[in-house]
Amino acid sequence: MQRNRKTGAFTLIEVLVVIVIMVIGILTIVRLYPRGFLTLGVTKDYARAQAMARRALDALETTAEDLPTQILAVRYIYRDPGSGYQLYIEADPDRRPQDLGPGSNELLEDGTLVVDNPGGADTFIPYRYYNDANMFRRIVGEGGKIPAPRPIGNPVIYYGGLRVLNFGPIVNDPNLLLVYGANMESIELEGTNAGDPIRNPADHQFAYDVESEQLWLPGNASRNVSYKVNFSYWVNDALGYRKVDLIDVVVTVRPGFEYDVPNNQVFPFSFRQLAGNPAGWRELIHDSVQVNRLFDVVAPGAFSASYPYEYAVLNGQMGILLFNPIGYNYMERRGRQRQPLVAQINYDVYDWHIIRDDFQVFKTNLPLHKLSLDKIKAFNDIMNDKRRYQSIGFPVPDGSGGFNNNQDFVLLDLDTGGIVSLLTDPANPNLGRSYRVDYIRGIVALANPTLPPPADPLSLGQTISIILPDNATVLTGIDPRGRRFRAMYQAHNDWALQVFKAPSQFQIVYGMPLGVSQCYVGSSVAAIGGQPTKIYFPWSTLGEKVTVRQIWYRSGGTLLSMRDQDFHIRAPLAVDPIQLPSIDIREVDSTATNFDFTSFGYAVRGVAGASVRARVIWNTAQKEDVPGNSGAAIAERLLLHEEWGQQWRSVEVETYLSRRDTN
Known part of the structure; x- marks a missing residue:
């Protein structure tokens, strides 16, 4: 006897009814618990950001010898050196890494920020390039030894040492891309008069006089030689009594002009003129002068057979450089020794986004x-x-x-x-x-x-x-x-991945305010004061890690020492007499009472940056705007921009990584 088995099936209407019920249920849950679903997306973004930051640091660790000496916050400003207003780059030691606001207070309807030029046409910069992550965009001192030469292309079109910059694309401006050698040795002069020539210094040396505020650079009888000069000065202007740090000022010594070839003498440059004759100039700051010899930029394939200080720009937007092949094995003099030729590179990151x-x-x-x-x-x-x-x-x-x-x-x-x-x-x-x-x-x-x-x-x-x-x-x-x-x-x-690099060296100074790569030891100057267990740093270094080679201090009446100690630069407390970021040796020894300046003639020596940070930021908010460029419209637009800027999310990852110099 056979049994009849009937196979059941759902009708199309039944399937559709079930789907509708499921959709209604899902939508109900989403409406009841919207934050939970939003949290899932945010958590995914944070995990992704952390992975990006870690990969960036891992990549830098593989080329640690080419790390930049520091990454600076900069501001762009017009000054008149006597021949008309020019755009200058100034380091901004007071810019806080957490400040994601714009670099100008004029934001126009077309989305550009205005850099005012008192003597002519203003400069207009799209706000994304002078805002948030892009405020810390000046790379200083990336690179090292000249890369080994090799053929480029098949068939070969170039031959030389190829270097692709770490943080390209870069700002394609020859005035911002500087390639230079190691720091030159300084000779300090006294008692010189304005315009006095001196004997031509050696190729690795320069001379300066703090009192007459003059600078002498070595000349070459057969070619123009350019130099990169950094220095600081005091000024008392509408913004008050303050210190200004100038970086990457290019100075050229020409045979027959600044260099008197027959008499082998060079004529001086005025620091005040190099600074653009600023109103309210007071004085040059002692020990702030740093000079490096610039490499000459030439056409690819036009390298000299005897002059190693040359490079070619293969792609100025991507940051692709080719170095003269003879520079690879070239040794240059430093004191009584010789060392391999190095090429350090300064440039502006085009856009961290x-x-x-x-x-x-x-x-x-x-x-x-x-x-x-x-x-x-x-x-x-x-x-x-x-x-x-x-x-x-x-x-x-x-x-x-x-x-x-x-x-x-x-x-x-x-x-x-x-x-x-x-x-x-x-x-x-x-x-x-x-x-x-x-x-x-x-x-x-x-x-x-x-x-x-x-x-x-x-x-x-x-x-x-x-x-x-x-x-x-x-x-x-x-x-x-x-x-x-x-x-x-x-x-x-608007995702962005940027890198922060603490300065390779900090200079200990005995005055305020602090400039780039400077620090002040608390209580070292009675008129300035400060807590006697703290070392103070500029705002731009907030959050960085530093290593101090030697610290002499006292615990009560007992003389003690710290060597090669790591610290984290932290924000000041409300009760701190100096409102600057600092490190406190009491984090290591809670019994420390004060630095000891008398036993060995110094209390602190060898302060160096010890960390590299990668930060990822993103902003999911919609950015609102208003029409027009009236004063009221610009003010309202800046307010809306600030409200949008408060919605940034951020992830930071840090590692101990440095290319430490001797100090």
Whole structure:
């Protein structure tokens, strides 16, 4: 006897009813507990930010010998040195790392900040470039020994030591990109009169007189030689009695002018004129002068066979430099010794909001890379300030001498310094693409030989092409496997990854206010005072870690010592007589009562930065605006900007990492 078995099934109406009930239930839960769902997204962002910061520090640890000596907050200001107003760069030691506000109090309707020029046309800077993370953008002293020379390209178009700067892209301005050697030795003079010449100093030396406020630099009979000069001075102007730190002032000594070749004498430069003849100048600050010899910039392939102080800019936007190959083994004099030639580099980061992902494509894996962020900004996307995203921010070489001004993603080949072209072969679009970007998920896929031939021009090809830095030579048929790349892009919500670097050395001074890379030992000057167990630092160093080589102090009547002790620079307490960040030796020895200045002639020696921090910031809020550029509109716009700026989220990761010099 057979049994009839009936198979049950849901009707379409029943399925739809269940789906509707589930959707209503989910929406009800979301409405009852919205914070929980928001928290999940925020937690994911924080985890992602922490991973980005750690990767950035790991990458810097692999090239610790090339770390910058410091990363500065700077301000841009016009001064008149006597020949018309010029734009100067001043270090801003009072800028706090936590201050994410703009660098100007004039924000216009078109989104630009105004740098006032009393003598002519103002400078206008898009607010994203002079705001939040981009206030700490001046890289000082990145680099080290000249890289080993090697051929670039196949066929070879260049030969020299290739260096790709750590924090590119950079501001493509020859006045801001400075390449220079090691610190020169100083000779202090006394009793000189204005304009007095002196015997030409040795190549590694310079002379100055604090009283007459003059500077003498060595000349060369066969060429102009330029120098980078840093110094500080006291001024009493509308802002009060204060100290000004000038950095990267370029001074050139010319044979037949500043250098009297027949008599082998050099004429002096006036520090006051170098500072732009500021109103209220009081005096040059002793021991603030630092001089370095600048390298000459030449055309690629035009290197001298006998003069090693040369480099070529292969790509001024990406920060790709090529050094004279003879500089690799060159030894220069310092005192009675000789040391390898070094090239230190100062430049401005173009935009910390441009994320840099360095990665290598391994031969055993598919050329597929997950970027640090998703929701990548694409051309013409609407941003959180309701403006359209136009490009990554700079022109990208197209391989034929022209530029692409609306490219939103750039892939840099770190082996040649070239740009990976969008097309497998720019001359034949049917061969497909070198890479494709998934803007939503944040994935870049590269062409590779294991793929089938492309079905259409939008499909991935089998090889990539690289536009070499001359923007004329294109290498085709390149297998990406085994090569190193740097992806550059921006992400929605204004993500930024920036690096802070404590100064390699701090100078102990006996006056206020403090300048860049300076510190004051509490109670060392009776008129200034300060707590007798604290060392004070500028606001720009808040949160950094420092190492102090030697400290002599007392615990009651007992003389004690600390050596190679690490400290964290902390914000001042309300009761502190000096409202500056500081370290306190009582964190190590709670019985410490005061520094001892008399037993050995000093209390503190060898204060050095000991840390590098990576900070990731992002802002999910919508930015509001008002129309017009009237005074009232600008004031309201700044208020709205401040309200938006209060919504930044931040993650910091720190590590002990330094390129410490002797002090």
